[in-house]
Amino acid sequence: MSSIVKILVVDDDPDIIEILRYNLSLAGYQVKTASNGKEAVKKAKLFLPEIILLDIMMPEMDGIEACTQIKLLPSLKKTIIIFLSARSEDFTQIAAFDAGGDDYITKPVKPKILLRKIRSVVKRLHSDIDENTKIELGNIIIDRNEYLVKIDNNNINLPRKEFELFFLLASRSGKVFTRDEIMNKVWGTNVIVGDRTIDVHIRKLREKIGDLRFKTVKGVGYKFVQ
Amino acid sequence: MSSIVKILVVDDDPDIIEILRYNLSLAGYQVKTASNGKEAVKKAKLFLPEIILLDIMMPEMDGIEACTQIKLLPSLKKTIIIFLSARSEDFTQIAAFDAGGDDYITKPVKPKILLRKIRSVVKRLHSDIDENTKIELGNIIIDRNEYLVKIDNNNINLPRKEFELFFLLASRSGKVFTRDEIMNKVWGTNVIVGDRTIDVHIRKLREKIGDLRFKTVKGVGYKFVQ
DNA sequence: AATTTAATCAAAACCTTATTAAAATACTTT
DNA sequence: AAAGTATTTTAATAAGGTTTTGATTAAATT
Structure with missing residues (x-):
């Protein structure tokens, strides 16, 4: 895009x-x-x-x-x-x-x-682009405008990178995002960080949003499921 | 009129x-x-x-x-x-x-x-006229016409820059304004001031309007919440 | 079983914002 | 024009959170 x-x-x-x-x-x-x-x-x-x-x-x-x-x-x-x-x-x-x-x-x-x-x-x-600013999936609302995540009406605080990552995955729930895709979209093409970084962020999301919602597709990437 | x-x-x-x-x-x-x-x-x-x-x-x-x-x-x-x-x-x-x-x-x-x-x-x-001129949020009134801020009917004196900043944030309460946005809208694109300037103005607003109303979204910007 | 890939954790590195006080500007008043 | 006052900006330091790394362990794939 x-x-x-x-x-x-x-x-x-x-x-x-x-x-x-x-x-x-x-x-x-x-x-x-x-x-x-x-x-x-x-x-x-x-x-x-x-x-x-x-x-x-x-x-x-x-x-x-x-x-x-x-x-x-x-x-x-x-x-x-x-x-x-x-x-x-x-x-x-x-x-x-x-x-x-x-x-x-x-x-x-x-x-x-x-x-x-x-x-x-x-x-x-x-x-x-920022028409696509709000994602609603069942009981989850992700609002990029307000940088806000709500689950069942409870606000959840996500730091920037976690938010971006979540927003990306949730923007097409079900789709598997490769690590490369995630890197490019969340971190941009001008930074280089190790692979563990993504894992750690996924872990944080699992803690905060729910373990089952972030599925690992080994060898490929991650996807968000409702 | x-x-x-x-x-x-x-x-x-x-x-x-x-x-x-x-x-x-x-x-x-x-x-x-x-x-x-x-x-x-x-x-x-x-x-x-x-x-x-x-x-x-x-x-x-x-x-x-x-x-x-x-x-x-x-x-x-x-x-x-x-x-x-x-x-x-x-x-x-x-x-x-x-x-x-x-x-x-x-x-x-x-x-x-x-x-x-x-x-x-x-x-x-x-x-x-009227479009961008007056904001009413609960007990807060911001009137750009008169350069006036009222909270619970008490006038609050805000100098120019503080007023502009407040007006901007309050114009879309909840929305996170990035530092860039704030810079462009309040200071214009042809001046350059350091980043701390925004912080200091936010602090002034927090003192005068209320600490909790201006939320920092680290790495992103600030938002006004009701 | 060996190899590859992911998960976990805590420490370290990194960054961003908060807070002051002081300096620079701008505005008023005399 | 000068002195006094208010506003705006800077600079330096403190505080705090975020992000990344590296070592280790666990899980999946071949």
Whole structure:
């Protein structure tokens, strides 16, 4: 469902490209780059990024123009464009919004701000996901919105990882989740932890939710049964 | 509910003031004027306009600065500020949005455009009035209009940030707000403050509103519970 | 029976939040 | 403009919970 988020970074300054690429890659995004508007449009068509970071002042074709063109392409209509602009630029940057830009970041770009902005954009993108925010199975309610688990109306406190794991297993009760799947979904692809970690979390869940509900399928994985 | 809409027009050019005043009055709005930023802030405080048309380049205090100051006043927080700017102005107009501006019109101002914009703003004003303005949860009342919190009929004074944070959490009681969400909604995406800042504000709220009402969900965020 | 995989447990490592007090900012009042 | 007051942010440390590991034991599979 939510694959890796693709970001196209466009700037004519290689240093800035590098800074952005570094920070974004580290944060787990898939990054491609372009160094002018023309190239940006071309690469955007192929790469189909969810987000484009677009410098305004560039040779060949400026960011505003590129933005306008990109926004005209059906396949990129939903792409979110964030402008990069130097505070001092003598430029009607308001045009950026006219052109269909969604947000902007002023240079120098602070990594923290950048990443927060991206995160919030990504969340906006995936916001229809949190429709699936509540699972009800008989006497069990798992509400991700409130981070709450209720069994027969008794609240059960689950720490974060346990909750995520439970939520995952319960999201398709009966289905066997392999250890790999669990790893990827709960821990993400960027961390490495030993195998015992999953076992221990399953054990905690068994203690709190009920021994019989978490079935081990040896050699394969675990499943939640009602 | 919808009394006459008050508009404050700010420009250093008397001719422009007159044009705007004429058109707006004719359309049925109540208009006051100021000719520089300083005067604008002063008059805004008294007049409490719903809308301010604000020139950017002015003597004494420019429009950006005035906007910033106005937006900081609780009583004018909801005021919509529309900037007037010459398209040719050598100016970082993005600063206008940083300062909290809501829209802009380029000079020369065309009456039709102006009035259309005003009408759409007025519509916006009247549509989300009451919507996001007052929260009542049992014995707690949070009124954003008046920046007021009442518990069992006792007024509680919350400074700006604490109020915003409280308002956010209470707007969906039960829901866990992540730190990112809180940051974005209360502090905005263009400032960076450390993580402890949120903690400290939560602590203040716990002191003033009640310890048990703000639940920490470790690793996730905070929620307000009734 | 040998091998592989999972369960259990407690200790260690790790992280996140709470709490202060002090510093920095912003706002008022004179 | 200056002094005083309130608010917001930071920094450092304490407190507490969560997560992971590693050793050992148990169970299933071949």
